Amino acid sequence: MESLSLLMEGFSQALTPMNLLWVFVGAFLGTAVGVLPGLGSSMAVALLLPVTFSLDPVGAFIMFAGVYFGGLFGDSTMGILMNTPGGATAIATTFEGHRMAKTGRAPQALATSAIGAFIGGLIATTLVVFFAPKLADIAVMFGPAEYFALAVFAFIATASVVSDSVIKGLSALVIGLALAVVGIDGISGASRFTADMPQLFDGISIIVITVGVLALGEVLHVASRIHRDPKLSAIAVSGRPFLSKREFREALPAWLRGTAFGVPFGVIPVGGAEVPTFMAYGTERQLDRKRRNPQFGKGAIRGVAAPEAAGNATSGTAMGALLALGLPTSATAAIMLAAFQQYGLQPGPLLFERNADLVWALLASLFVGLVMLLVLNLPFAPLWAKLLLIPKPYLYAGITVFCGLGVYATSAATSDLLIVLAIGALGFVLRRYGFPLAPIMIGVVLGPLAETSLRNAMMSSGGEIAVLVHSPVTWTLYGILALVLVYTAWRRIVSRARVDV
Amino acid sequence: MSVDAQDSPDTGELARTPEQIPEGQHGFWTGRSGLVVAGILAAIGAYLVVGIVIMDVPEGAKVPGPTFFPILIAIAVFVLAALLAVQTLRKPEPVPATEGNARFHTDWKSLGLVFGSFLAFALLLVPVGWLISAALLFWGVSRALGSRRPLFDVGLALVFSSCIQLAFGAGLGLNLPGGILEGIYG
Incomplete structure (x- = not known):
């Protein structure tokens, strides 16, 4: 129960009026960015990073705790009301959520998703509190070969599972890897692909890449279609924003099942919460088919509850993996990692010993943030939808200015603004041709880890490749990866066969 | 990760119903502009190769050195660029025949x-x-x-x-x- 007393200390730090204010500001801004179409949780963190620069580390991370979950609460709101999910994690929620909204149950759909996000986040964060220190103990057993296996697992799983075309997924992945090798090589000190420009010696910052690929690419994409696509309109929300007892009982098992899907995926790097949300959605649909009165297709409350809980549960445990292993399992976590490094902190097994007060204050504020977000979202979700009353030109103009601000504020370098524009153009082209963007981020995030662990493993073995598969941990990881690939291939063949019939 | 609604399959009525236009009404490049991506990949690969060749590897750098991982990436980039090109040539994008195609083209x-x-x-x-x-x-x-x-x-x-x-x-x-x-x- 040592964790509990440490957590209580964390709460005593998080519950000062000033820090409560920071959580609130973070949760508020995070939700606002998440609600905007096309911008999800990782954008919320990337764009709001400069806001925290002038705070002390504890205040900054407390604010991040709010932003982190806030983006996730927000992105399903638009999916439900307008059928435009804010991020990939909200797609699964959108199917049934938008149907519920069309049948006049928009408030219930919003409430189900908000409560689902709360439950998923709450359970996952609780697990992190009790198991993250133990995870850190296990992490000590991981050597370079094991980390390399983990990275390979993430690469292949993201590229093949998340996208509908393996070639497109892998192409996006190698673009990410190529972006990640620019800069001074950490092991040998050689300058790589910098064209002798000092601005590139530190590599291309993860913030520049995220803002370019996700935000600026999105703005360019919208610009290319604004006069082409039919106008979307949001469904008006009226009526009680609360669930009846019957609805609550209906959704409860789905919330819990969704959480169960989400929790493990925070630690397994497969590109964030996309996979678990779809697995949770698929499972609910399977279960629903066996019921006497199937609800799916008519706006099933469970189809909203399960993916939403899964998404937030993944984000909760992803925070645990980041703190205890130093392993970023999603783009959002990677930007958090960049934020840690900005303050001279290195997440990983040692963080719990060296910066215990900060870690526990952060974990405590995750709880505080969740409660605040429930309050902000449950009764006020219809108000968030009013953000869409801002005319589209001004909305995207504002987002673009914030992209510029965010990038310039992190580095104060004009060169970064030009790089972000180039990457934004690349992001637009990839969007235009239906390439998935998640593998790029995973390549950028885990590329350096893959490279250093691969080279360290081979250096220590004197060039033997066999070192990569020498331990049971690596066998297990490659084994699971093989199973995942076989399962994906089988699913594709089955679905193709079904289409043919 | 933000994925656009249009790019994801079956997001309800947002997904348009593309009607195929009979073959022969369009030039070779119609539906094959996706070759641009293969080109971008090849360009990235070329930049990597040039960078690897001219890289100033410090004396006494241990093996595998700083060029090891980029070489792997460069190989993968070229293989994928070739595969993409072949895929795009064999299966061009379907052209939706709505409103004189105006919505399909980039503004x-x-x-x-x-x-x-x-x-x-x-x-x-x-x-x-x-x-x-x-x-x-x-x-x-x-x-x-x-x-x-x-x-x-x-x-x-x-x-x-x-x-x-x-x-x-x-x-x-x-x-x-x-x-x-x-x-x-x-």
């Missing part, structure tokens, strides 16, 4: 205006200062996205960039360049 004018505005912002930020360059960016993007009140937009853009200057510069102590207006505020 280069709006796109160029957004791109140009951001480029101007990047180049003008330091010499001219945040207040004016950010206002210009705001104005350009809102114009590109269909705003039809240029004069009102100028005012709005200036108010917006000043608000950010106040909130982030004065409030949070972020150092935004003053440019030609240096000294007037600050």
